[in-house]
Amino acid sequence: MDWLHFALFTLIVFVFVITGVLFFIWYERRGLGRFQLRPGPNRAGPFGLLQPLADAVKVLLKEDIVPALADKPVHFLAPMVAFVPALAVFAVVPFGDGAMLADLNIGILYIMAVSSIVVIGIFMAGWSSSNKYSLLGAMRTIAQEVSYEIPLVLSILGTVMLAGSLSLNDIVKAQQVPFILIQPLGFLIYMTAAMAEINRTPFDLLEADSEIIAGFQTEYSGMKFGLFYLTEYAETLSVSAVASTLFLGGWAGPILPGFIWLIIKIVAVFSFIMWVRATFPRLRIDQVMAFCWKFLLPLSVANLLITAGLVLTGFNEQIWLAVPLNLGLAAVLVVLASRQFRTGGGHAVT
Amino acid sequence: MPSLNNFGEGLLRGLKVTLNHIGRKWITVQYPEQRLNMSRRIRGTDIIWDRESCISCRACERACPVQCISMAVSRGEDKKLKTDDITVDLGLCIFCGLCIESCPTGISIYLGYNYTNTTHRCSTFSGAKTGNTPSDGRCREIVRSNDELLVDDAARPRSGYYRPEISSALPPQTLLIDQTTYLEDLRKRGLK
Ligand code: SF4
Ligand code: SF4
Numbered sequence: 001m002d003w004l005h006f007a008l009f010t011l012i013v014f015v016f017v018i019t020g021v022l023f024f025i026w027y028e029r030r031g032l033g034r035f036q037l038r039p040g041p042n043r044a045g046p047f048g049l050l051q052p053l054a055d056a057v058k059v060l061l062k063e064d065i066v067p068a069l070a071d072k073p074v075h076f077l078a079p080m081v082a083f084v085p086a087l088a089v090f091a092v093v094p095f096g097d098g099a100m101l102a103d104l105n106i107g108i109l110y111i112m113a114v115s116s117i118v119v120i121g122i123f124m125a126g127w128s129s130s131n132k133y134s135l136l137g138a139m140r141t142i143a144q145e146v147s148y149e150i151p152l153v154l155s156i157l158g159t160v161m162l163a164g165s166l167s168l169n170d171i172v173k174a175q176q177v178p179f180i181l182i183q184p185l186g187f188l189i190y191m192t193a194a195m196a197e198i199n200r201t202p203f204d205l206l207e208a209d210s211e212i213i214a215g216f217q218t219e220y221s222g223m224k225f226g227l228f229y230l231t232e233y234a235e236t237l238s239v240s241a242v243a244s245t246l247f248l249g250g251w252a253g254p255i256l257p258g259f260i261w262l263i264i265k266i267v268a269v270f271s272f273i274m275w276v277r278a279t280f281p282r283l284r285i286d287q288v289m290a291f292c293w294k295f296l297l298p299l300s301v302a303n304l305l306i307t308a309g310l311v312l313t314g315f316n317e318q319i320w321l322a323v324p325l326n327l328g329l330a331a332v333l334v335v336l337a338s339r340q341f342r343t344g345g346g347h348a349v350t
Numbered sequence: 351m352p353s354l355n356n357f358g359e360g361l362l363r364g365l366k367v368t369l370n371h372i373g374r375k376w377i378t379v380q381y382p383e384q385r386l387n388m389s390r391r392i393r394g395t396d397i398i399w400d401r402e403s404c405i406s407c408r409a410c411e412r413a414c415p416v417q418c419i420s421m422a423v424s425r426g427e428d429k430k431l432k433t434d435d436i437t438v439d440l441g442l443c444i445f446c447g448l449c450i451e452s453c454p455t456g457i458s459i460y461l462g463y464n465y466t467n468t469t470h471r472c473s474t475f476s477g478a479k480t481g482n483t484p485s486d487g488r489c490r491e492i493v494r495s496n497d498e499l500l501v502d503d504a505a506r507p508r509s510g511y512y513r514p515e516i517s518s519a520l521p522p523q524t525l526l527i528d529q530t531t532y533l534e535d536l537r538k539r540g541l542k
Contacts, residue, residue: 034371034372034376035371035372036371037371037374037375037376037377037378038376038377038378039376039378039380042380275365275369276365278368279361279364279365279367279368280361334358338358
């Protein structure tokens with residue numbers, strides 16, 4: 001019956017991601033509208049619900065332009081190389097107790113490995129377009145994503161140490177209280193680094209439209225552009241799903257079935273990401289790099305060491321002691337790290 | 351708290367500002383269900399003509415810098431001038447108001463309130479209805495002539511431009527946004 005399980009869950013995952021992405025596109029456009037005192041898309045269908053479909057039809061009908069000097073096979077492959085990993089991440093996300101495509105015992109490692117491939121897709125797009133803006137965007141992505149991967153992994157390691165397992169299902173089961181309470185600093189670092197990983201505002205340097213047109217996707221049109229657009233939201237969906245699973249208790253929750261809880265948590269995390277996008281302006285590339293190496297990295301290492309110490313001494317078993325202690329520690333660490341953090345300083349400005 | 355202003359207090363304050371925006375009413379105008387009220391003295395894109403008071407002096411035709419008014423005038427039985435044909439090409443008109451200013455009677459020609467001049471199909475243009483199709487065969491969907499130029503208080507009201515006496519009689523209009531139209535429409539369609 002193995003093949004049935006795989007066929008069924010592949011279908012479920014696929015449908016979940018596609019509808020999730022379409023919903024997110026609509027939700028974000030409506031939500032950003034509310035943040036900006038405008039209604040958002042409201043012409044296609046009730047409340048503009050059909051807007052993503054209208055966009056999809058429009059994108060499908062557009063001419064697919066390939067620059068004359070482009071590296072054509074690479075240019076063609078890039079959107080798929082970017083999109084498929086964003087989809088593949090969902091193979092190990094549990095929708096209920098054990099309800100997942102594959103319960104890998106190295107689930108988190110798999111997610112980190114697979115989601116890193118998106119960077120290659122984006123770099124392929126920037127490189128093959130033979131356009132300076134595309135290349136600039138792609139180079140920024142590489143610098144940014146390679147740097148932010150480190151605090152991202154270190155912040156995830158905290159939850160792995162608490163759960164004693166790399167499998168997402170086991171991590172969910174290990175959460176007597178959601179890990180956000182025991183790992184508040186880890187959650188903050190994870191959200192920041194993950195938003196940089198998936199290039200959401202304020203870290204959307206690779207397509208900073210006011211500086212480099214559309215970054216790596218400048219030379220893309222039609223369905224290939226559509227795929228990049230889907231990738232962006234599929235990545236956001238996967239980050240929200242991983243954050244819900246690792247820090248918010250995943251499918252665990254009273255009364256309602258597991259997958260409903262997961263969806264509620266995913267939408268909550270996504271709303272937070274959208275809220276941040278509606279608030280903050282884009283950072284400069286040097287600020288982004290300085291923030292990663294001088295702020296997030298020391299913080300995540302400190303968080304890792306403290307978590308290791310607390311786990312060794314068995315302190316984290318006493319939930320009601322551990323929660324206030326960790327919240328306090330997180331606040332102190334953030335304040336300490338902020339006081340020594342300065343952007344710039346790479347070379348003297350005279 | 352100045353001692354804490356380097357730990358992200360600004361970030362939190364920004365988040366609070368945007369959060370406060372969620373519950374507010376939107377401020378964009380949902381055209382075309384909802385339109386801005388216009389000034390009583392708007393130079394709107396319409397020419398309105400009054401057959402009764404016009405003395406067919408053709409001053410407006412001569413005053414027009416782009417020559418978009420064309421009139422055919424003849425002398426009737428009682429030796430008075432009468433207008434056989436007046437055609438205004440609103441596609442050429444620049445809504446400068448010189449025709450209005452030049453009219454000796456002061457009550458025969460006005461600008462209107464309209465500000466959308468586009469139509470969807472050439473077949474709906476006024477010339478086709480009145481048989482005044484321009485001979486050059488150009489698609490002139492916004493050419494108006496004769497009775498089409500007359501005032502219609504509901505569809506084509508007169509603007510008070512250069513006519514202080516009718517301006518004061520018009521209902522007070524400001525540049526405030528009238529959201530009621532849009533909300534009513536939503537309610538009618540059962541969306542709100
Ligand atoms: S408003 Fe100006 S351009 Fe238009 S008909 Fe009158 S004089 Fe001519
Ligand atoms: S200027 Fe006035 S009175 Fe003279 S033809 Fe024009 S509308 Fe009639």
